[in-house]
Amino acid sequence: MRIVATSLLVVMAIIFVGAKYLETRVHEHWGFLRAFAEAGMIGGLADWFAVTALFRYPLGIRIPHTAIIPNNKTRIGVTLANFLRGNFLTTKVVAKRVRNMDVAGAVGRFLANPSGGEGRMRSGASRLLGDMLSSLDDERLGAEAKKALKTQLQKLDIAPLLGQMLKAAIKERRHMAVLDGIIGWSAKTLEANEQVIRDMVEERASGIMKWTGLDTRLADAIVKGLNKLIAEMAADPDHPLREKGEEGLEKFADDLIHDKATKKRVNEWKLQLLDNPAIGKWIDGLWQQGREGLLKAARNPDATMAGQLGKALTNLGGSLQKDERLKRQINRFARRAIVGTTENYGDNIVTLVSDTIEGWDASTITDRVENAVGSDLQFIRINGTLVGGMVGLIIHSAGLLI
Template identity: 50%
Template sequence: MHRRRPVPLFPADPGRRLRLLATALLVVMAVAFVCARHFADRHPALGYAAAFAEAAMVGGLADWFAVTALFRRPLGLPIPHTAIIPANKDRIADSMAGFLRANFLTHQVVARRLHRLDVASLIGGYLANPGRTTTRIGDSVTHLLADILATLDPDKIGRPAKALLSRQIERIDLAPLLGQVLAGMIADGRHLPVIDSLLRRAGALLEANEDMLRAMIRDRTSTLMRWTRLDDRLASALLDALYALLAEMLVDQGHPLRRKIDETLERLAHDLVDDPALGARVAMMKADALRNPAFAAWLDALWERSRLGLIALLRAPAVGGMGELGTGLAGFGRALGEDAALRAMVNRFARRSLAGLASRHGDDIVRTVSETVRRWDAGTVTRRIESAVGRDLQFIRINGTVVGGLVGLALHALERFV
């Protein structure tokens, strides 16, 4: 047999409990006032009690009216300037949205609040702990991402990425970039192995086509030279001279022809940066290349290799969890902890990004807030605001009753003794 749980004296809602307490206190003051006035002639102290109870009733009733008038009409009477919140719901929604926009979602406010926030250290500390990364993110997430990439149509998910890459390539001013890269290679001497490789390939090409070159020389000589076989000696001499020239250029870094090549490359790097005509020709060549079907095929192959590589990376097991991706993230986290310049760059990027989001989407956010509150009916707005501040409002009623009683008591004492 189950015992019935006792019904609590007050409801579980603390706001409603305080409302009942404030009302009960007002009723107690009313009963005390009636009793004190009825027996006032029996003892002088009852006059003080009556004055306290009377003033407490006035203060409690006044605060009850003020609190009730915020949310509804007291006793259902159509008293002007009551039910303030339901009657002004839309204006309150607009005011809330404007307050949020002006004080929280401006570029200056967001940037100022993020100025002291070290986002990079937080990210670095989070990523550098492989156990924490695995616990919070989990291998299941990486496998889920891998399954999504493997099952979705590669063309549909790759089309936006390829279109974005094409647009970015179109926006690049290629000539100055090539000029700067070439100038940097020449300054560091990184072009020298390229020249050596070209010279070796030239030698190999010459050796592979020696018979054809001999035939070309023989066909262009006179009949007398062919009859005296001077054409073979001429072809051998020319080929030997070419082989010797290539060998000397490979061995001697200061060879005059190599210096000429360096000067030509330096002039080309300068013209790529400073010559508008050459820049226009490079831009035209880039545009032609982008329109070439071979470029589209290269993009398709690049996307497919990237997709398959990412799937393999996500599915690759590793001790730290999350496969090779987790290892890479942990390394990036350690780099953030050790490299002050990298931390500063990440923090600067985070501040700019978040402040930019606030500037770009602040109006949309406050519009969403305003429209959401506007869609609420008056009863919903009243209940939500009252549930948020109801306890404090009932304390106002209780304090009004007590303070009113004390003021009445002081006035009665002043009347008796002055």
């Protein structure tokens, strides 16, 4: 497309020379063609300068207000990061996205129809619990056991445990699914908010950019560039932005272990969940069904107890799907956790954008943005040449009529 646009400019120059010769030597009517070619050259050169000035110095001359993108890459990165933080990773946007998320229903469906792999785990647990419960009185020790269980859960500092689990997952590369989910969510969020980007570019564009259509091209470039960046992250497990995401997860894991404010917040969420009456009712029902089933383990632990504990888990799955209060509490907890994580760690996610762009050299950001825009930039030059020629033809015609 560069060759086509430049060739058209050369053709205009040749036509101009020929038409100028014919106008003076043959007939003045050749002046129409001369005016068309002359104005076409002016329009083509002007648009070549405008397009080139976005990405580099025209002819290597350091003219003020040229090479706009490479000279402002840091500001572009910060502005883009702030834009993502203010329009995508906000409490309002994330809360809207997860508003209809049904975590409790998903867990309930899993427990109601567990895969066969959990059978061995349930069978082993039934033998252990059966030995413990065989000596307990249901009225006295059962109540104490349930109370002790709840008390221990209240005392349990769950945040460091979650932090250690997250660290282990990161070490074993099992967190990649989380990053893939974030990337997928980012792609959908960008797709749903493309018009917001276009509106912002249009609001901030100058009159010249709007007149030439550069604002639309720039908005398209930004959207295409972001889509390309997300696609590259999805395809490349070693992408630099993924490394930044991993740093954010590692920081979150460290905060769960060491940061007092984070541990306090997680503990508050745990206490809210344990204070729900539905949880107490579920513990009571689980105790009764589990005790009855586990006490039969002495006779047939493999068949009876695995089945009874499996039945208890199935009943729990049914409760999670049918008990609206319990579902609301669990789903509220999940939503708060996601929104809170976004609110507290969203800056880490978007900072990787500004840091990555700032780390690019001038040629890298120029090539990536220019390639994202594609051939549209050269169409601007072609259109400028042709439109300039038409304007020159009109002006020449008007001059003859005056």
